[in-house]
Amino acid sequence: MKVVAFKRELQGTGASRRLRISGQTPGIIYGGTEAPVTIALDHNALFHALKKEAFHSSILDLEIDGQVQKVLLRDFQMHAYKQLVLHADFQRIDANKPVHVKVALHFENAEVSPAVKLHGATISHVANEIEISCLPADLPEFIVVDLTNVDVGHSVHVADLKLPKGVTAITHGNNLTIATASVPAGHVAAEAAAAEEAKK
Known part of the structure; x- marks a missing residue:
């Protein structure tokens, strides 16, 4: 399954709120040898993907700036009562490590x-x-x-x-x-x- 994301330069509560207003969800990719990267994802695409069981337990192809990384969805936060994904965490994986x-x-x-x-x-x-x-x-x-x-x-x-x-x-x-x-x-x-x- 493929996920398209964009690098996110601005951080903080205000920046995250503006992202959500514009129809995007803030997220992060961590793990492996590289530094963590803050990202933004299309909210609607992510919201519908989260409804699929496979999205939670499959190796995902996460594309950022044309480069694809293999990741797992590690965590996500939903709004208490709105159908709104507040944040998503992805972990890079190594093909040779369990x-x-x-x-x-x-x-x-x-x-x-x-x-x-x-x-x-x-x-x-x-x-x-x-x-x-x-x-x-x-x-x-x-x-x-x-x-x-x-x-x-x-x-x-x-x-x-x-x-x-x-x-x-x-x-x-x-x-x-x-x-x-x-x-x-x-x-x-x-x-x-x-x-x-x-x-x-």
């Missing part, structure tokens, strides 16, 4: 799992993203969580995930829970009542 990044989880096959199919259970997503480490070339857009074999009372943990080649989950020593399957309380009561009725 990156640490949060990647979205895509849950699949819940409808065919024993929990849902046989017991009418609900599968709750405890986490929607996990932190991973990999070389930039191996960075996945998302990680699939296959729920095919999940039964009632079972949970899916980070250790259960099939990670793409070259990708390691960063768990800080905790085997985090990703999803759980449980039968809604009302459903259990209804089943118990039906069983009682059948005995009569």
